Amino acid sequence: MALVLLAMLGGGCDRGSEPSPEREAQSASQSEAGPAPSSPGREGPGERVVREDAVLSANLPERPVRIVSLAPSTTEVLFALGAGERVVGVTRYCDFPEEARAVPKIGGMLDPDLEAILAARPDLVVGVQAGADHRVADQLQEAGVAYAFARGDDLESALHTMDMLGAWIGEGGAGRDLRTRTELGIAEVAEQLRKTQSDTAQRALLAYDREPVVVAGPGSFGAELLELAGLENAVATAATAYPVLDMEAVLEAEPELIIDVSLNVSSDEVLGFWKTFESLPAVAADQVVHLPDAVMMRPGPRVPQALKLLGEAARGGDAGQAAP
DSSP: OHHHHHHHHHHOOOTTSSOOOSOOOOOHHHHSSSOOOOOTTOOOOOSEEEOSSEEEESSOOSSOSSEEEOSHHHHHHHHHTTOGGGEEEBOTTOOOSGGGGGSOBOBOSSSBOHHHHHHTOOSEEEEESTTSOTHHHHHHHHHTOOEEEEOOSSHHHHHHHHHHHHHHTTOHHHHHHHHHHHHHHHHHHHHHHHHTOOSSOOEEEEEEEETTEEEOOTTSHHHHHHHHTTOEETTTTOSSSSOEEOHHHHHHHOOSEEEEOOOSSOHHHHHHHHTTOTTSHHHHTTOEEEOOOGGGGOOSTTHHHHHHHHHHHHTTSOTTSBOO
16 A cells, blocks of 8 residues: 555556556557667666666667656656657556557556566656656666656656756756746746635645545645645644554544545545544534545646645635535
């Protein structure tokens, strides 16, 4: 459960937002035997470089033409950069934009299919480190395929990833522009929310799962969304970014608002679970919202949308039921 949750949060993989069928058939050109196409002036990936913000091959192609993405968040960035036509493989959970659904699948973040990745003949594989199968970097290194994995586990690193990913694929200007647009969008939504904010911030619990209860703790992407929305994180003093709470800890948190973003479960089931904590201020005031949208777990170009959804749910209209 812990590994699956990390994958969901690290790269925005929702559990089963699509069915998990056998890997889609590769096109004839992708399944042909042979090494990845060479880029001009490139002599292989070289040694591994470990930085604070990324783990990557020392030699990256100047402008890769066949890219595999191992995280929904990097897939969204690639398409937002206008490089969608160069993406030849994505995870089974990469469902945005719509065009990404048609790209051949190479497994998931926790279970990437190396054979499928190599069959796509990429000259660059990208992804995020959080929640990923870290063995894939060793496998790509051995196979002679260039790779670059960003940190991407909070808002700042997600914005920085837009810069880096743009540079990695030869679209540095587009990367900078995307970051700027995203930052401006976040600021605009945050300002709109501030205009409707009460003098006292609500104590909010942002929940990802219920069995066990896993919530957004300090330093997490979810905690940043809560702060930007003008809400007080009910578990701001927790020891970890994604604390697991027992019943006593839930009661001690005393949230005035509960926003549950778990996926692939009915709102009746979600709301029914939380109503068992009848002494909680949020339950007593009918301030429990189910917001099942994968964007809430994807630090990427759609952060302004995630923030807007959170703000609407908090100020909202849809307490005690599924948010639109």
